[in-house]
Amino acid sequence: MVIPTQFQAYVVHKDDQGFRSGIETCSWEQLPEGDVTINVQYSSVNYKDGLASLPDGDIVRRYPFIPGIDLAGTVVHSAHASFHEGDQVLCTGYGLGVSHEGGFSQYARLNGDWLLHLPQSLTPKEAMGIGTAGFTAALSIHAMLNNGLRPEHGPVLVTGATGGVGSFAISILSRLGYEVIASTGKLEEQKDWLQSLGAHQVISRDELHPPKSGVMSSERWSGVVDPVGGGILPELLKQIRYGGSAALSGLTGGTEFNGTVFPFILRGIKLLGIDSVNCSMMLRKEIWGRLAAEWKPETMLGDGIKEVALTELPEALNLILRGKAVGRSVVVLNPKE
Known part of the structure; x- marks a missing residue:
């Protein structure tokens, strides 16, 4: 050259x-x-x-x-x-x-x-279509699976669903057989697209925002992929089913966290911090290998x-x-x- x-x-x-x-x-x-x-x-x-x-x-x-x-x-x-x-x-x-x-x-x-x-089964364009956003989504799912997440445990909520991390999380989770609920502020414009990626249901983010009275809420989600953070996260933690987890990777919703310890000590949930910058090379190779194979987000890469x-x-x-x-x-x- x-x-x-x-x-x-x-x-x-x-x-x-x-x-x-x-x-x-x-x-x-x-x-x-x-x-x-x-x-x-x-x-x-x-x-x-x-x-x-x-x-x-x-x-x-x-x-x-x-x-x-x-x-x-x-x-x-x-x-x-x-x-x-x-x-x-x-x-x-x-x-x-x-x-x-x-x-x-x-x-x-x-x-x-x-x-x-x-990886041989990825083109450079596909790799960058995935990029940090898709890699972060895959890291989030990997951490939740290690915490015991399984399809039979119930629906998984994905916040910021039209963004990079959210849309890839939908594509990967649906491929793995999970019931995915997508939350977005673009409900009317992007509902059909999110469903085409694999979301079983698309809800407005406003549905998640009203603060609930008390220290706990009804159990709704087996897990939450959250690239948004901010004030809604403590409310989402109150809704996670016993033993479930939330994978937090972003802060577009803000950096504050004013939560309570009750979801952690009454339901044994876990808040999993996701870092895509300094994670080990061994983990990178494992995750990219999966993204090129059984986790390849075909619906997202295609559309x-x-x-x-x-x-x-x-x-x-x-x-x-x-x-x-x-x-x-x-x-x-x-x-x-």
């Missing part, structure tokens, strides 16, 4: 001239140190990427900077023993797009210890992925920040498919 002397990337700046962002022509000197260089084929759009595009998003620590917390592509140079030129790889987490220049670039230079070989060009990225970031994004957007950088 002929490697160009310059390439395109989405760059954010914050200096004496203020904050600005946009597509720029970059040189290799702008990339950080790393032992593997990748021709990036696809990246994806996440809420954290949207925050990185804001002057006060509290994500980026230094400027100028290339965001993008996911990438998939082909190795063009490697000094790492596990990777060679031509290998297809993917990367999520480890500070990519936060403290280390990320995937919104036609080329990236990374630490090879952060990389996974792309929930939208391609955007690098020039369209600013609008995609704006949509996700405004809560208007539905499903997943993958950013096309150097397509090979």
Whole structure:
């Protein structure tokens, strides 16, 4: 492969001239140190990427900077023993797009210890369709299964259902035979789509919000996949059936948690914290292996992925920040498919 002397990337700046962002022509000197260089084929759009595009998003620590917390592509140079030129790889987490220049670039230079070989049954586009959002959904389900969740135990609630984590959770859980109840603020517009992903029932998030009197509520859910957090979480914990669990992975609903200990000590429930950034490589390999096989979210990959060009990225970031994004957007950088 002929490697160009310059390439395109989405760059954010914050200096004496203020904050600005946009597509720029970059040189290799702008990339950080790393032992593997990748021709990036696809990246994806996440809420954290949207925050990185804001002057006060509290994500980026230094400027100028290339965001993008996911990438998939082909190795063009490697000094790492596990990777060679031509290998297809993917990367999520480890500070990519936060403290280390990320995937919104036609080329990236990374630490090879952060990389996974792309599973043979996934294309780079599918891998980025899944990305951090789908990986986080799968981590949530993995943790709940380890807590004993089984289809016969009853319905599983998924909050923030039209977002990346929520929509992938629906797709995976339905494939595994669970009764999935999807909660969304876009009930009228997206009910049919959520049902096509595998939701048995779609309810308005307003149905979950009214505070219940007392320290406990009626048992409703065998488990909850919650990428939202905020004030509703303590109420959801009151509704989980005996021995069930809630997997918490996000904070789009806020960071406060004003709960009670009663659901934990009266029903033995568990609140499972889900981190997709620093989890072990052993767990990453296990989860991506399942996502490429028996957990492959076919309904979401078939109907929930939208391609955007690098020039369209600013609008995609704006949509996700405004809560208007539905499903997943993958950013096309150097397509090979």
